[in-house]
Amino acid sequence: MKVLNHPDRQDIQLSSVLYALSDPIRLYLVDVIHKTGERRCGDIAVPVVKSTLSHHIRTLRESGVVHVRVQGTQRFCTIRTGDLDARFPGLLASILEAYQNSGEAEQLLATT
Amino acid sequence: MKVLNHPDRQDIQLSSVLYALSDPIRLYLVDVIHKTGERRCGDIAVPVVKSTLSHHIRTLRESGVVHVRVQGTQRFCTIRTGDLDARFPGLLASILEAYQNSGEAEQLLATT
Numbered sequence: 479m480k481v482l483n484h485p486d487r488q489d490i491q492l493s494s495v496l497y498a499l500s501d502p503i504r505l506y507l508v509d510v511i512h513k514t515g516e517r518r519c520g521d522i523a524v525p526v527v528k529s530t531l532s533h534h535i536r537t538l539r540e541s542g543v544v545h546v547r548v549q550g551t552q553r554f555c556t557i558r559t560g561d562l563d564a565r566f567p568g569l570l571a572s573i574l575e576a577y578q579n580s581g582e583a584e585q586l587l588a589t590t
Numbered sequence: 591m592k593v594l595n596h597p598d599r600q601d602i603q604l605s606s607v608l609y610a611l612s613d614p615i616r617l618y619l620v621d622v623i624h625k626t627g628e629r630r631c632g633d634i635a636v637p638v639v640k641s642t643l644s645h646h647i648r649t650l651r652e653s654g655v656v657h658v659r660v661q662g663t664q665r666f667c668t669i670r671t672g673d674l675d676a677r678f679p680g681l682l683a684s685i686l687e688a689y690q691n692s693g694e695a696e697q698l699l700a701t702t
Contacts (some may be wrong), residue, residue, distance in 0.1 A: 491687065491692075491694065492617070492685075492688050492689055492692045492694055493611075493612050493613060493614045493617055493696075494612075495614035495653075496608045496609075496611050496617075496685070497609070497612035497613075498607050499612075500605050500606075500608035500611075500612050501605060501609075502605045505605055505608075531667075544640075545693065546662065565592035565688075565692075566688035566691070566692070567687065567688075568684050568687075569684050569688045572680050572681050572684035572685075573608070573684075574679065575680075576604050576677075576678035576679075576681045577604055578678075579678070580603075580604045580677075580678070582604055582605065
């Protein structure tokens with residue numbers, strides 16, 4: 479089984495987390511997965527091709543924002559809320575609140 | 591006098607702000623300027639050459655994080671806290687608090 483690298487909690491860097499969240503597609507993915515809980519990574523409807531989606535998920539995983547669980551040929555994503563809240567208390571909630579109020583999700587879906 | 595473009599408050603995008611803050615040097619600049627108030631842009635001691643510093647300031651300005659005032663041959667930076675707080679209440683404070691607790695500033699200065 480392929481083992482995916484995830485940074486340990488203490489190695490999660492603020493600048494990497496902010497970079498991971500600095501893309502409209504990735505912000506949308508994190509918002510959706512945060513709301514719904516574990517999701518099959520490929521199941522989230524976003525206006526990008528599959529390889530681009532995989533790249534975004536990888537960026538989120540490598541920064542420590544998302545945990546990817548491999549099950550057979552499928553991959554399931556969760557947000558590492560426990561680790562993020564321990565490293566940067568209140569940060570994720572603050573960013574997601576800003577996102578939900580920003581209208582950027584609606585803008586993104588309007589381009590679909 | 592050269593006029594620098596700054597996005598209007600309502601045009602400040604969350605993803606652009608997060609991108610501007612996703613670099614260790616830019617996070618450090620914002621933290622310093624936020625603490626001290628208006629600063630001559632070139633006066634902040636960071637381990638990069640002048641042209642790189644100018645590029646970082648430009649990224650911060652174009653995203654709406656920093657306002658740059660031109661006075662003769664000098665440029666002065668302030669953080670657009672009023673605009674950022676209006677657009678994304680609590681976001682900047684949350685990111686700067688995470689930054690101050692992260693030890694990333696000390697890591698950056700240790701490389702100087």
